[in-house]
Amino acid sequence: MLTLQEVVETIKMVQEENLDIRTITMGISLRDCADPNPRAARQKIYDKITRLAGNLVKTGEEIEREYGLPIVNKRISVTPIAIVAESCNTGNFADFARTLDEAAAAVGVNFIGGFSALVHKGFTAADHRLIDSIPEALATTERVCSSVNVATTKAGINMDAVYRMGHIIKKTAELTADRDSIGCAKLVVFANVPEDNPFMAGAFHGVGEPECVINVGVSGPGVVKNAVRTAKGADFGVLAETVKKTAFKITRMGELVGRTAARKLGVPFGIVDISLAPTPAVGDSVAEILECMGLERCGTHGTTAALALLNDAVKKGGAMASSYVGGLSGAFIPVSEDAGMIRAAEAGSLTLDKLEALTCVCSVGLDMIAVPGDTPPETIAAIIADEAAIGIINKKTTAVRLIPAAGKKAGDYVEFGGLLGRAPVMPVKPFSAGEFVRRGGRIPAPINSLTN
């Protein structure tokens, strides 16, 4: 039943086109670790993570060997710490971040997500404490990722949280100034955050999730790019069909790996996130897919339409391949992590304005974008507010991961190395939004009829 062509196609995808399983993320509920004594709570957290995830990395490597498929990251997401630590009589939650960091190091994962708070409608006392401790938490840990959800379609936008996050991002940048403000690469501000997303930095284990679960993120921009290349000159129907079929095959791999990992670890299988996530490696770029569709440079006119087609076709193919598709599912457009995006930004084709437009049709939002170090917190908050507005009006997830690179100006570079890559610092508008973002309160939830 398997044909020679099919066998060769699979081999080619893995060997030449960088098909990989981007991440296996174990979601762990920490709700039962709450304790008024912070020391006791942290001990429970450490014990639970190391107990449940002790075999995660080993199992991942086993599957890699067995199937010959690279699994790039093994990661952990946990219940938002603002919820777990709510009852602790401590002012500073950064200690919890350090506990997460130690647990992550002990089991050998490279990132742990969940130093998070959900404040789309308002803050609890613990939410305030958690958000205030984010800069210190990210500056004093290696592996901890943090996210804050500031808006949903049903609640509107918590503008107090948006303004606050403008300051938090700036402070995080300053505390990690010696490393190109890398702390900000581990901090995401969300609207409509999904609770089962396996991709960092926005991963956390939502309150509707089971005790422990395995979520998988697949990625194959290289594979899709080569498929798109074969459809050169074909009309859009054929192009969409080509992407769809490829996404189906990529997602099947995720489903196989996810189910195998869940079985071996004895925990339920959650979802496959069928996102195209780029890496800085040549050939593993979402921007290059768009360029292969016939755009001279990513960011030029037509890019939004091309990305919309790509995103939708990926979802259609993936939805057929797995019954449990979740997370963010679509195309990621992080600037620093995508060789094609970096080139487009350098050439001036890709600007912050165009990126904002692209976020209306991509899976996340303004991701891994370096802006000048002297960008005021009000401007960062205004950028977050714009993105959140796109999210709540369009009933989609949007996110902002901006890096106000301390001491750098437009045209300079930040270098993170590894998967986080490098990025040219992009200019922001010089006009203030201070009076607007300082108003405070909540932007009301949008009406769901009269959709124009």
Next chain:
Amino acid sequence: MLSQVKKEEPKGNRIIVTVIGPDRVGIIAGVAQVLADNNINILDISQTILQEFLVMVMVADMSASPIDMATLKEKLAGKGREIGVRIDAQHEDVFKFMHRI
């Protein structure tokens, strides 16, 4: 092409070995030797010439083999370098899951 061995339910630990490279004498012998040395049973072989390149696909059962997949891949890659072709092995499930609903 491989239909005759695919009808039955998969037993043991079946792998698919692929060889891609310029055609020459001794390729099958070389690959078969590596498999035999490691107690891996060949179930089926098919091959074709694609634009003067030999593409060979072997289905084999490694359930009785003392070595693991990673070691086998290394050994095959080494043999490939020796005879000037690219040899790789992957678990059968990878192919079946990708192409069959």
